[in-house]
């Protein structure tokens with residue numbers, strides 16, 4: 706019984722950790738946009754194109770997003786649930802230049818992001834510039850959520 710309890714506690718701990726945390730990197734991860742800092746510095750942040758996505762239930766609303774290459778963009782992510790969610794989008798993250806992640810009273814500066822966590826009830830903003838064209842799939846980083854339908858698509862167009 707003790708061992709079972711310990712295993713359960715460990716499993717819960719691992720599950721809790723699966724959504725991860727914001728990981729902003731100042732060292733170039735392999736395959737990421739190498740001149741991201743220059744792109745961020747050269748963008749016009751006065752009036753970024755704003756897109757809002759709400760997480761409700763196990764769905765991103767909307768789940769299909771379109772961004773424009775080389776345009777300063779502000780993606781507002783509203784977690785309207787009472788559990789933690791995240792965004793796993795390795796290829797998309799590799800192809801953008803990140804100005805900052807804002808939320809929870811914090812501003813994390815880029816220029817590279819490897820993971821993004823959306824704690825229960827919180828709103829975060831990803832300020833970025835799409836630096837390459839592409840069609841990308843993304844999904845929730847919390848274990849089991851993608852299979853419940855928490856997935857989406859991103860298009861980066863001219």
Ligand SMILES: [Cu+2]
Pocket residue numbers: 763789790791845846847850855
């Ligand atoms: Cu989720």
